[in-house]
Amino acid sequence: MFFVSWGSKGEVAEIGPAGDRHCDRCNQDGPFTKMVAYRVRHIYWLFRWVTDRTPFLLCGRCGSQYLADQGDHDAKQERDAIPFWDRRGWTIGAGAIGSVIALGSIAAAADSAADSGYVQAPHVGDIYEVDLAKMMDKPEARVMRSAMRITAVKGDSVEVAVANLYYDDWRGVDRDITSGKAAQADYYAPGHASLPVANLKRMRDDGVVYDIHR
Incomplete structure (x- = not known):
């Protein structure tokens, strides 16, 4: 029986500093960090792609989270903050399959050449x-x-x-x-x-x- 391993998991990545701000939860001023929450979907953990990117701000004092407003939203920064393996893992999976196919073709060609010599x-x-x-x-x-x-x-x-x-x-x-x-x-x-x-x-x-x- 053949089973397909697939699924998803939530991850968080740090984008960079957001400067000092006031936190309504701890009622203090302090450093904030830009963050992005995202979901990694996968097949056999080799083919991976990102969905559901959500930027947010993190209070450095109490850890409270706030949705990022328009001024803090930068799609490129959010994308680049996500690790390459999560963001572009599908290309590595496709490349691995391509390499296997290429190696198989090379091996088949070598085997054919050897057989040609054997019959002669x-x-x-x-x-x-x-x-x-x-x-x-x-x-x-x-x-x-x-x-x-x-x-x-x-x-x-x-x-x-x-x-x-x-x-x-x-x-x-x-x-x-x-x-x-x-x-x-x-x-x-x-x-x-x-x-x-x-x-x-x-x-x-x-x-x-x-x-x-x-």
Whole structure:
């Protein structure tokens, strides 16, 4: 189940001195401070934005609060007094997501470049994630995600062993590779097939091969 963490909280920020004034509550003259009360709304505390800004004056002697009048109201000062993280947190959240997307794109490009090199110079032990359905005239299922392992490299051809099981999505094969299960000999069918090295590139370009592990 997926939960979205969201909410809001009230905060107060100091704008600056407002000079000496008379406080009707403590009936004394003394220093006042310009303040702003605001509400921070958030999603996962990463995306934050400010609403409900209310400027007020604070008595330095008794702490009494008074709503700021027109002469004490300065929108820019109030905005600048609010910490950047509260005021512009949404841009950091958006930037973080953008960075993740950019890093993902860079990683995908690097992975693609590596796979391109692997099919041109295969090594014994390379494991290819393949869709067996695209290798058969009459497949048992529409999608048959499986593994194919290079067992020998002989000049312009390779010998491969094909796993004796398949999945309906890529996660099963990835799990077997990560756990080391796909590195075991009994994971594959007994017979080996011979393929020209040029066919590996064609299989990758045609989407038969969708990832390579070395």
